[in-house]
Amino acid sequence: MFEFNYLQAKSLSEAATFVAANPDAKLLAGGMTLIPTLKQRLAQPSHLVDIGALPELRGIEVKAGKLVLGAATRHHEVAVSAVVRQALPALAYLAEQIGDPQVRNRGTVGGSVANNDPAADYPAAVLALGATMVTTRREIDAGDYFQGMFATALEAGEIIVRVLFPLPQRAAYAKFPHPASGYAMAGVFIAETKTGIRLAVTGAGPGVFRWSEAESALTTELSPAALEKLSVDSADMNEDIHATREYRANLVKVMAKRAVLKLLES
């Protein structure tokens, strides 16, 4: 039998102190990934430290040209937020496409970004927009944050407090969802910024990545036709029971073109 202790954190500092002192403890936010992991005995923490209701981790606001999401903000809250819909509608759309209503009502932005599932949606927006993860210890730029499949720059016991998304001129997200889970088989987030186009891909490779060739081509000519001659290397894509490498490579291009079209229509 596997036993653990449950601790409902009363403050962010209590949670941070506890996980720093107890390396076998795990933070619990929405539990949408962690609970299935516990059920399969893939993790056997000594304690679950519940941070899902901490007021310090909640809130949605626009401040100094950035959309600020508290780490425990739930996907549904992002999807229906008037602030997000006005400031960064592509992110509200992205949140609306995650999983199913149960997942959207429990899962959180911080949990998704901390988990860094290679098929999760938020990492594409975080990387394309050049977001910043504000943690209990420091600020981490998106470019330094993602370190491959389920790997991030977070240190043991470090808690994401909020995520800051710089507001682009325009943005769009297009994903081909897995029909059962909703996770991205390929998802492309595109952002038009003052310095050019940024484009990040999730779901297709071992981790979220920027497609720099597409960014250059689209910065020169913002049209789906600009992607016609380009392709991602299928050798860098994932292959599993759901799709071959070649299928995923093609899907990236298809989703990128759809994202460009959506951007132009926005």
Ligand SMILES: Cc1cc2nc3c(=O)[nH]c(=O)nc-3n(C[C@H](O)[C@H](O)[C@H](O)COP(=O)(O)OP(=O)(O)OC[C@H]3O[C@@H](n4cnc5c(N)ncnc54)[C@H](O)[C@@H]3O)c2cc1C
């Ligand atoms: C059926 C199903 C379908 C799904 N479909 C999609 C989908 O289509 N797209 C998608 O993007 N996602 C999908 N998800 C994932 C979901 O969106 C959650 O975001 C994700 O599971 C993690 O968020 P959570 O709040 O539930 O985190 P938890 O499960 O509570 O935690 C996940 C991990 O992050 C750590 N953690 C949590 N919060 C923090 C924090 N603030 N700082 C540091 N570490 C933290 C935890 O310790 C744990 O290791 C799906 C999940 C399920 C079960």
